[in-house]
Amino acid sequence: MSASAPSTRSGTTVYADVARAAEQVAGLPLLADLAVEYQRRKLRSGVIDFSDQVAGALTIVRAHPAVATDLRARYPVVLLDEYQDTSVVQTELLSAVFAGTSVMAVGDPHQSIYGWRGASAGNLGDFAAAFAPAGGSGRYSLATSWRNSERILDAANAVLEPLAPRSPVPVDQLRPRPVAPGGDVDIVFETDLDAETERVAGWFEEVRAGRQRRGLPTSAAILLRSKKHMVRFADALARRGIPHRILGLGGLLSTPEVVDVVSALRVISDPSAGSALLRLLGGPRWSIGLRDLRSLAELGRRLARSDVALQPLAAESATEENASLIDALDFFVRVGPDHGWLADFSDAGRERLRDAAATFAGLRRASSMPIPELVRLIEAELRLDIELAANESRGPARVASDQLRAFVDELQGFLATDESGSLPSLLAWLDHAERQDEFAPRTEPPEDDVVQILTIHGSKGLEWDAVAVGRVVADELPARPRDKQGWLGFGVLPYAFRGDARWLPQLGWEAHVSPTQQDLKAALTRFAEDNAERQREEERRLAYVAVTRARDALLLSGSPWSGTRNPRGPSPFLREIAIALGHELPDSEPGENPYNDRRQIMRWPLDPLGERRGRVEAAATLVRGAQQAAERDEAERDLALLLAEREERSAGARRAAPTRIPASRFKDYAADYEAAVEATLRPLPERPYRETRLGTRFHAWVEQRSGITARGPQPDAPLWDVDDPAEGPAAGEGELSRLQEIFLRSEWADLQPIEVETEIDFADDRLLGDGRPHVIICKLDAVYRRADRGGRIEIVDWKTGRPPRTPAERAERMLQLELYRRAYSIRHGIPESEIDVALFYVADDLVLRG
Numbered sequence: 001m002s003a004s005a006p007s008t009r010s011g012t013t014v015y016a017d018v019a020r021a022a023e024q025v026a027g028l029p030l031l032a033d034l035a036v037e038y039q040r041r042k043l044r045s046g047v048i049d050f051s052d053q054v055a056g057a058l059t060i061v062r063a064h065p066a067v068a069t070d071l072r073a074r075y076p077v078v079l080l081d082e083y084q085d086t087s088v089v090q091t092e093l094l095s096a097v098f099a100g101t102s103v104m105a106v107g108d109p110h111q112s113i114y115g116w117r118g119a120s121a122g123n124l125g126d127f128a129a130a131f132a133p134a135g136g137s138g139r140y141s142l143a144t145s146w147r148n149s150e151r152i153l154d155a156a157n158a159v160l161e162p163l164a165p166r167s168p169v170p171v172d173q174l175r176p177r178p179v180a181p182g183g184d185v186d187i188v189f190e191t192d193l194d195a196e197t198e199r200v201a202g203w204f205e206e207v208r209a210g211r212q213r214r215g216l217p218t219s220a221a222i223l224l225r226s227k228k229h230m231v232r233f234a235d236a237l238a239r240r241g242i243p244h245r246i247l248g249l250g251g252l253l254s255t256p257e258v259v260d261v262v263s264a265l266r267v268i269s270d271p272s273a274g275s276a277l278l279r280l281l282g283g284p285r286w287s288i289g290l291r292d293l294r295s296l297a298e299l300g301r302r303l304a305r306s307d308v309a310l311q312p313l314a315a316e317s318a319t320e321e322n323a324s325l326i327d328a329l330d331f332f333v334r335v336g337p338d339h340g341w342l343a344d345f346s347d348a349g350r351e352r353l354r355d356a357a358a359t360f361a362g363l364r365r366a367s368s369m370p371i372p373e374l375v376r377l378i379e380a381e382l383r384l385d386i387e388l389a390a391n392e393s394r395g396p397a398r399v400a401s402d403q404l405r406a407f408v409d410e411l412q413g414f415l416a417t418d419e420s421g422s423l424p425s426l427l428a429w430l431d432h433a434e435r436q437d438e439f440a441p442r443t444e445p446p447e448d449d450v451v452q453i454l455t456i457h458g459s460k461g462l463e464w465d466a467v468a469v470g471r472v473v474a475d476e477l478p479a480r481p482r483d484k485q486g487w488l489g490f491g492v493l494p495y496a497f498r499g500d501a502r503w504l505p506q507l508g509w510e511a512h513v514s515p516t517q518q519d520l521k522a523a524l525t526r527f528a529e530d531n532a533e534r535q536r537e538e539e540r541r542l543a544y545v546a547v548t549r550a551r552d553a554l555l556l557s558g559s560p561w562s563g564t565r566n567p568r569g570p571s572p573f574l575r576e577i578a579i580a581l582g583h584e585l586p587d588s589e590p591g592e593n594p595y596n597d598r599r600q601i602m603r604w605p606l607d608p609l610g611e612r613r614g615r616v617e618a619a620a621t622l623v624r625g626a627q628q629a630a631e632r633d634e635a636e637r638d639l640a641l642l643l644a645e646r647e648e649r650s651a652g653a654r655r656a657a658p659t660r661i662p663a664s665r666f667k668d669y670a671a672d673y674e675a676a677v678e679a680t681l682r683p684l685p686e687r688p689y690r691e692t693r694l695g696t697r698f699h700a701w702v703e704q705r706s707g708i709t710a711r712g713p714q715p716d717a718p719l720w721d722v723d724d725p726a727e728g729p730a731a732g733e734g735e736l737s738r739l740q741e742i743f744l745r746s747e748w749a750d751l752q753p754i755e756v757e758t759e760i761d762f763a764d765d766r767l768l769g770d771g772r773p774h775v776i777i778c779k780l781d782a783v784y785r786r787a788d789r790g791g792r793i794e795i796v797d798w799k800t801g802r803p804p805r806t807p808a809e810r811a812e813r814m815l816q817l818e819l820y821r822r823a824y825s826i827r828h829g830i831p832e833s834e835i836d837v838a839l840f841y842v843a844d845d846l847v848l849r850g
Contacts, residue, residue: 015521021488031491051089058093068097076102082461083107083127085119088499095130103131106142109167110160113457113542122503125168143172145548147463149183150176151581152554156547158580159573163540168503174548185554187583189570192594193229193562197236200468203555204451205240207466219446220466222453223546225477227251229562230453233470237451245402247444247454249410249433255403257384262430264378267326268364269423274300274325281329284608285382286356292349299341300328310341332357367423371415372408379404391612456546467550469543473558473568477546478539484528505530543573560590567593656772660761663778663819667812669768695800698739698842699781702798703756706782739800739842746840747847748784748796755783762826778823786836794836795820803841803848810848813839817850 042048048056061068078098080086083105086094094103105127112121123130128137145153153174164171186203190196200222208218222233230251237244252258260283263276281288281296288296304323307313332354335342342350359381366377379385379401388401414429415421446452446464456469456477471477486505487494495504507527514520547554556574560567567590570578578585609616626633635643657669657677668676743749758780765773784794797817804810817837825832837850 015517017524018517018520021485021524024485024488024490025494027490028494054087054089054093058089058096061093061096071097072101078103080105080107082111084109084112084121084124085114086123087119088123091123091126091130092499099131099133105131108171109169110163110171110541110544111460113460113538113545120500120503122168122500125503139169141172144175144177145180146177147551148174148176148548149181149552151183151185152547152550152552154580155185155554155556155577156544158576159540159544159547161576163537163544166537181552183550183552183554185556185577185581187556187574187578187581187585188558189574189586190557190559191561191591192559193232196470196557196559196562197229197233198239200233200470200555200557201236201240201242203468204237204242204466207553208242208449211465216465217448218466219448219464220451220468221446221459221462221464221549222451222468222470223456223459223549224453224470225456225479225542227254227455229471231255234453242451243449244451244453245406245447247406247452248458249407249430251453251455252403252407252410253430253434257379257388257401257404258407260382260384261375261378261404261407262427264360264363264382265374265423266427267360268367269427271324271326277325277329280382281353281356282606284387284606286352287608288349288352288356289346292345292353295344295349296325296328296353297323298344299331300325302341303327303331326360329353329357329360333361371411371421371423371426375404375408375411387608456542459549460545463549463551465551466553466555467546468555468557469546470557471559471562472543472556472571472574473560474571475568477543477571477573478536481532481535483535484531486527486531488524488527505534540573543571547577561593561595563595565593656770657768657774659773660775660777663776663816663823666767666776666819667815670815671812673768673770694735694739695798697736698743698800699757699798701736701740702743702782706753706756708753708756742842742845746842746845748782748840751784751786753782753784755780757781758783760823760827762823776819776823778820780820780824783824789836792834792836793824793830794838795824796838796840799839799841800843801841803839803844803846813848814850821850 042052075098078094078101080094080103084107105124107121107124109121109124112119131137148156153176157173160171160173188196188199188203190199204220207220211218222230224230224233227248227250230246231254234244234246234255246252246255253262260280263273263279266273266276267280278293280286281293300323303310304327305313331341332350337350337354345353363374363378363381366374369377384404385401388404411426414426418425418429444452446462452464469477483489486492486507488507495501495506498504505527508514508523509520514523547556556577558568558570558574560569562568569590570585575585577583607613634640657673658680661669665676668679759777760780761775761777763773763775767776768774780795781798782796784796786792786794795817797820804813814837817839821832821835821837824830824835839848840846841848
């Protein structure tokens with residue numbers, strides 16, 4: 001692109017748009033050099049990203065034809081699902097391996113909603129050329145929907161209609177399945193966001209009640225274009241006592257309890273996280289008032305002007321720029337309560353701040369523990385578990401903490417891939433997630449009678465009985481086109497270098513196409529509009545995905561006012577669906593912004609009970625009255641059990657072992673029953689959360705080598721089995737290779753097991769001598785039928801830790817195998833005398849037989 005092209009107007013040398021585009025593109029050589037250096041750095045560091053995996057695999061397949069030949073032999077028939085979500089390089093990889101073989105791709109170009117991460121619906125149009133270059137391909141229409149009711153399909157077809165002419169492959173209209181129900185589609189357009197969220201919550205209440213009368217549970221979801229208003233919809237559901245759950249890290253980071261946990265993580269990691277500390281100090285845990293918070297800020301400034309001996313710094317060294325509220329809070333545990341610098345604090349504030357300082361000091365000392373355990377400790381120290389369980393608007397106590405549990409699940413996913421697993425790296429990841437909407441939730445199955453709240457991108461592949469699509473308004477769904485520049489934006493690869501270039505908007509910038517400044521300016525205008533139209537088409541596909549997530553009931557909602565400066569009218573998608581279904585949308589003016597004149601008088605500290613105070617105080621009055629009554633009603637079953645447990649503890653009665661006991665833990669109950677029961681009631685984390693351990697990797701290798709998959713449920717299996725507490729950290733490839741070599745020299749190397757990783761159990765009421773029945777869960781590593789021993793059964797337990805050092809330790813280890821022997825005997829009806837058991841300590845090449 002040249003800014004030196006001639007102009008047909010004497011007064012115009014270079015248009016600003018042309019000059020700006022030329023300036024942006026001028027940075028491409030530097031960026032290309034940086035990209036090359038980035039690849040070199042990754043190679044030197046031995047790290048790759050997802051695109052490197054795919055591109056590297058393609059390089060291997062092209063350089064070594066034998067690899068493709070082997071894959072074709074192993075997989076003679078290939079089915080590619082969700083093909084519209086593949087990228088060009090993925091298609092090149094798959095076609096390099098399977099072109100000319102039996103390949104079927106299933107895809108829907110109208111569900112291609114991941115263009116922002118490299119997917120290209122155009123791959124569907126190129127399928128025949130990629131996989132059948134010599135011809136001989138066919139096309140089949142799968143237009144019958146086996147999920148949706150009739151009216152929901154009518155709504156979906158109304159959204160799809162404008163897309164049909166531009167589809168890379170012909171797509172028929174969706175048809176209902178035979179005897180499909182009519183279904184319900186409701187459209188509402190309220191005055192503002194508050195009214196909209198209440199209407200959506202009321203709709204779910206009606207749908208749930210109707211299905212409950214028919215004896216049916218209700219899976220339900222609220223789908224939104226972005227995470228911005230998730231909490232508002234969740235609050236409306238909470239006011240009606242409807243259980244709900246926000247899915248996806250982006251939405252979770254806006255829920256109050258998760259914000260509190262993240263704030264605590266910031267406070268113990270970053271001394272400059274004053275705003276996070278203010279949230280917690282002013283919250284229900286400590287309720288510090290404004291006067292004391294002002295004194296805390298002044299204390300921080302005073303400390304910044306002083307040295308470690310609390311003496312004033314020289315004038316040229318004294319600065320308040322580094323004043324820290326966290327340092328000021330820590331000062332409370334460094335000095336006594338009568339220190340003169342604390343004189344400006346109220347008595348109650350001084351006491352609460354000392355408690356807060358001690359709490360965060362303890363959390364800071366615990367910051368080296370596994371992050372999921374640290375989060376649970378923060379939850380307990382901030383008393384969030386009690387606060388959530390006692391809040392009736394959060395639903396039953398069993399689901400009140402679901403958001404925190406979901407947050408921990410997201411952290412587990414981060415820790416599984418992060419090398420350091422440190423707090424700073426976690427907080428940096430959370431900061432990025434908070435700014436971005438691309439963190440789509442992991443696929444989770446719908447939950448009966450729980451409303452899940454998630455983005456439309458995260459809903460792909462899921463379905464619910466009832467779905468509400470919120471904020472179906474202009475500039476939200478569809479979202480306003482954000483990037484009309486396309487590859488003219490800084491740092492964007494020019495479309496000509498992309499494999500899907502012919503499916504992307506074209507810019508006629510070449511001299512023979514746009515010889516003058518005026519031609520270039522017109523080309524830029526057309527290019528911008530084409531990019532905007534491409535984004536609008538993706539938004540239309542997104543709306544189609546949202547609508548088709550509902551099986552029987554669908555609600556589309558919107559409102560003009562949601563805190564924006566200007567009102568937003570009904571989405572064009574909403575109007576098209578309303579016309580197709582015969583709904584009428586209100587044509588009234590949006591009126592004045594109701595949020596402009598809305599003022600709230602707030603008291604500090606905030607009342608932790610808020611609108612619930614009246615209900616909570618009334619409930620407390622009833623409880624006090626019941627406590628003083630001469631006659632008390634009979635307690636409900638759950639309450640009676642809790643009271644009985646309390647009395648049992650007070651009386652010092654013997655507590656019982658759990659009904660289900662893993663065989664690996666049985667020795668603990670046999671050795672010290674009381675201590676084992678106590679450990680069960682108050683479990684402590686056994687090992688830090690780290691990557692997969694050596695023992696697990698070795699077991700997986702043996703299982704894979706056998707060609708047999710594990711059998712039986714494993715609800716009681718620990719995350720890992722530890723052979724010995726002294727076992728070191730996860731070993732590298734060298735130690736795993738050594739274990740594999742030793743195994744390959746063992747007597748079991750050439751034997752084929754009949755079962756691997758099999759879980760079986762048996763019931764017994766005599767082994768522990770407590771008079772209670774117990775179910776012993778046994779996980780058998782490998783079972784062999786030894787032909788060299790007359791067909792006897794042999795159960796082998798692989799051990800990667802150290803062998804027993806004393807006779808007592810050996811007896812403990814063999815007790816586990818005796819339980820395995822008995823379990824296998826009961827399950828298969830084989831006498832115990834015909835079953836052999838063995839421990840193989842692989843690292844020491846030592847076999848112990850029972």
